[in-house]
Amino acid sequence: MTLQDKGPRDDRWYLNIMAPNTKGDKFAWLDPTSIYINAQAFNDLLDDLLADLKAGEVECDVVAGLDAMGFVLGAALAARLGVGFLPIRKAGKLCVDTDKVSFGNYSGRTQDMEMRMPAYGPGTRVLLVDQWVETGGTMDGAIRLVERQGGVVAGMVAVAIEENERTDGYRASYPCVSAVMQGSRWQTECNSQTLSSFTTYTPEAAFPQTKR
Ligand SMILES: O=P(O)(O)OC[C@H]1O[C@H](OP(=O)(O)OP(=O)(O)O)[C@H](O)[C@@H]1O
Numbered sequence: 639m640t641l642q643d644k645g646p647r648d649d650r651w652y653l654n655i656m657a658p659n660t661k662g663d664k665f666a667w668l669d670p671t672s673i674y675i676n677a678q679a680f681n682d683l684l685d686d687l688l689a690d691l692k693a694g695e696v697e698c699d700v701v702a703g704l705d706a707m708g709f710v711l712g713a714a715l716a717a718r719l720g721v722g723f724l725p726i727r728k729a730g731k732l733c734v735d736t737d738k739v740s741f742g743n744y745s746g747r748t749q750d751m752e753m754r755m756p757a758y759g760p761g762t763r764v765l766l767v768d769q770w771v772e773t774g775g776t777m778d779g780a781i782r783l784v785e786r787q788g789g790v791v792a793g794m795v796a797v798a799i800e801e802n803e804r805t806d807g808y809r810a811s812y813p814c815v816s817a818v819m820q821g822s823r824w825q826t827e828c829n830s831q832t833l834s835s836f837t838t839y840t841p842e843a844a845f846p847q848t849k850r
């Protein structure tokens with residue numbers, strides 16, 4: 639595992655560059671992907687998640703990332719962990735045999751997602767990675783897919799896991815790692831779906847540094 643020692647890790651500064659929704663209720667309330675644009679932010683995010691996985695002694699045989707943005711974080715973590723990456727896809731994309739589940743998410747709509755079948759042997763430890771967990775409905779579908787093929791959910795990782803009855807159940811059942819730490823101001827703000835950093839947010843804060 640590649641890990642830089644950066645001292646105390648609890649500032650999570652890169653959460654400040656997450657972008658507020660400017661498009662209304664049909665969309666998620668914020669866009670965390672600005673973190674990925676900036677090399678320092680993205681690498682600090684990965685370092686923090688990896689440090690917390692290590693501290694929690696969370697081990698896995700493969701990372702499964704959830705379509706679509708879970709692919710970004712999941713693939714980056716898999717590469718750092720030295721394991722493979724298994725995409726869990728929105729239905730209708732995979733041209734091989736699949737298992738399929740229906741799930742509901744924050745949008746109130748029901749969707750289907752699929753995982754290739756067979757994907758791994760019995761007892762394989764699968765680390766589930768998504769960008770964000772809001773209601774936990776999407777994660778619920780992924781857990782069902784993993785367990786139906788005899789996999790063991792090794793844990794779950796996201797930028798944030800909002801607190802509600804379903805995610806309380808996840809925390810009780812699996813190791814859960816998120817950049818937004820439980821008990822922090824960030825967690826309270828994510829639960830209420832507004833961040834104080836939105837008042838000073840500028841897109842430029844996430845711009846990649848140019849080498850010229
Ligand atoms: O906890 P939930 O309420 O289920 O919501 C979480 C899911 O919603 C978002 O993805 P979205 O479906 O918007 O798709 P995207 O990754 O393609 O942006 C997010 O990245 C999770 O996958």
Ligand SMILES: Nc1ncnc2[nH]cnc12
Nearest residue numbers: 666667668669744770772
């Ligand atoms: N990407 C996301 N950002 C913020 N809230 C979300 N809820 C579900 N997905 C989300």
